[in-house]
Amino acid sequence: MTAPALKAGYACSEGCGFTASLWDVVYRCPRCEGLLEVAHDEAALRAIPAAEWKRRFESRFATSRLPDGSGVWGKREWALPELPVEDIVSLGEGRVPLKPLPRMAAELGLGSLMLKECGVSPTGSFKDWGMTVLVSAVKHLRSRGTPIRAVACASTGDTSAALSAYAAAAGIPAVVFLPKNKVSLAQLVQPIANGARVLSLDTDFDGCMKLVQAVTADTGLYLANSMNSLRIEGQKMIAIELCQDLGWEPPDWIVIPGGNLGNASALGRGLDLLFNLGLITRRPRIAVAQAQRANPLARAFRGGFQDLVPMQAGATLASAIQIGNPVSFRRAVRMLRAFDGVVEEATESELANAAARADREGTFACPQTGVALAAVEKLAASGVMAKGASVAVVATAHGLKFADFKVGYHRETLSDVKAAHANPPVELPADLSAVREALKDLG
Numbered sequence: 001m002t003a004p005a006l007k008a009g010y011a012c013s014e015g016c017g018f019t020a021s022l023w024d025v026v027y028r029c030p031r032c033e034g035l036l037e038v039a040h041d042e043a044a045l046r047a048i049p050a051a052e053w054k055r056r057f058e059s060r061f062a063t064s065r066l067p068d069g070s071g072v073w074g075k076r077e078w079a080l081p082e083l084p085v086e087d088i089v090s091l092g093e094g095r096v097p098l099k100p101l102p103r104m105a106a107e108l109g110l111g112s113l114m115l116k117e118c119g120v121s122p123t124g125s126f127k128d129w130g131m132t133v134l135v136s137a138v139k140h141l142r143s144r145g146t147p148i149r150a151v152a153c154a155s156t157g158d159t160s161a162a163l164s165a166y167a168a169a170a171g172i173p174a175v176v177f178l179p180k181n182k183v184s185l186a187q188l189v190q191p192i193a194n195g196a197r198v199l200s201l202d203t204d205f206d207g208c209m210k211l212v213q214a215v216t217a218d219t220g221l222y223l224a225n226s227m228n229s230l231r232i233e234g235q236k237m238i239a240i241e242l243c244q245d246l247g248w249e250p251p252d253w254i255v256i257p258g259g260n261l262g263n264a265s266a267l268g269r270g271l272d273l274l275f276n277l278g279l280i281t282r283r284p285r286i287a288v289a290q291a292q293r294a295n296p297l298a299r300a301f302r303g304g305f306q307d308l309v310p311m312q313a314g315a316t317l318a319s320a321i322q323i324g325n326p327v328s329f330r331r332a333v334r335m336l337r338a339f340d341g342v343v344e345e346a347t348e349s350e351l352a353n354a355a356a357r358a359d360r361e362g363t364f365a366c367p368q369t370g371v372a373l374a375a376v377e378k379l380a381a382s383g384v385m386a387k388g389a390s391v392a393v394v395a396t397a398h399g400l401k402f403a404d405f406k407v408g409y410h411r412e413t414l415s416d417v418k419a420a421h422a423n424p425p426v427e428l429p430a431d432l433s434a435v436r437e438a439l440k441d442l443g
């Protein structure tokens with residue numbers, strides 16, 4: 001007996017019944033304007049027992065050779081099962097550490113606190129997990145003769161870095177729309193280095209998003225924002241790999257920073273698949289963390305999840321989640337309802353201090369991860385997270401992309417931040433007794 005072939009296609013995520021082939025260029029449901037999702041043939045997936053999936057994934061995980069050694073393509077049957085292997089564009093994304101923070105966990109009364117270090121990645125953020133899937137699909141589309149001249153995205157910095165790198169690897173031109181002066185220097189230089197056409201626009205992310213949607217509607221430019229559900233199929237592997245790290249035993253809580261809310265939605269999709277296929281038997285709870293200055297989901301949560309009220313996002317150190325009109329709002333609300341979820345928010349001081357606190361335990365947390373860590377502090381203090389709970393935080397970028405944030409924190413020059421852990425360098429003459437004096441109090 002041979003197992004049934006694995007198939008996937010687009011379906012409307014609002015349930016109106018629209019379906020399309022994955023090799024059609026379509027981003028939204030033409031009937032109801034809803035976002036699409038990649039629908040897998042779950043019956044065919046279920047025909048393979050959970051133990052066999054685990055064995056297959058573990059054996060690929062053991063190699064560093066690509067594409068099996070990719071955290072995404074090592075599980076390719078769950079991403080794009082019909083994509084020919086020769087069209088995979090992998091830079092070695094995923095397969096990242098789950099780093100314990102035992103001191104912070106003990107101080108907060110938690111059983112464990114862990115960082116899933118998604119920024120330990122080719123371009124330094126979790127965006128690589130989704131972009132490898134999208135760019136591989138575009139490579140396949142072009143090989144089938146679909147007229148795509150270039151890929152394009154609007155970005156708060158990390159999406160454009162990821163798109164530019166994967167497009168460069170695939171030999172596909174890339175165009176990125178960035179809000180002028182609202183991304184870090186490292187984020188700006190990445191697409192420049194990878195040869196993308198970089199448009200620096202005098203607006204914010206939401207303004208860039210409007211323009212890229214308009215320009216991709218009627219030319220051969222392919223839209224690479226997270227509205228595009230191909231990216232979600234890669235990003236959902238974060239949840240899957242996290243459970244794999246823990247011996248297929250989910251933590252009590254998973255905490256994730258949210259901007260456009262694609263990643264939060266992807267987390268739910270990964271966990272749903274694990275649960276439906278029997279690889280995990282318990283559903284964790286999920287907390288989405290937002291910057292207080294860009295908190296449309298937190299506001300909606302407090303109002304019992306009435307409709308989204310788009311807002312003008314205020315300037316926040318967590319610039320990658322400075323988004324006032326999140327495209328995946330409805331997906332995220334459905335996810336939160338399914339995972340008994342909560343939404344928490346963090347001020348500038350809270351996010352900066354939480355990141356600095358985690359740094360003292362050997363990490364180098366980006367400001368968005370700081371938002372998530374601040375949410376953990378608040379949810380543990382308020383008792384929403386029970387004493388002894390196990391908590392995993394999706395750390396979304398490498399702190400080295402936000403060096404100016406770190407420098408400002410330790411120089412105490414960030415506005416609206418009272419730095420509790422500032423550790424400025426000690427300026428000294430090159431003099432032995434002065435050096436001895438400065439080290440006297442070390443234990």
Ligand SMILES: *Cc1c(COP(=O)(O)O)cnc(C)c1O
Pocket residue numbers: 125126127158159226257258259260261262263264320321366368369396397
């Ligand atoms: C994109 C991004 C986020 C937010 O992800 P969404 O899918 O937009 O919610 C969080 N942190 C970092 C570092 C990011 O680049």
Ligand SMILES: [Zn+2]
Pocket residue numbers: 012013014015016017018029030031032033034
């Ligand atoms: Zn629809």
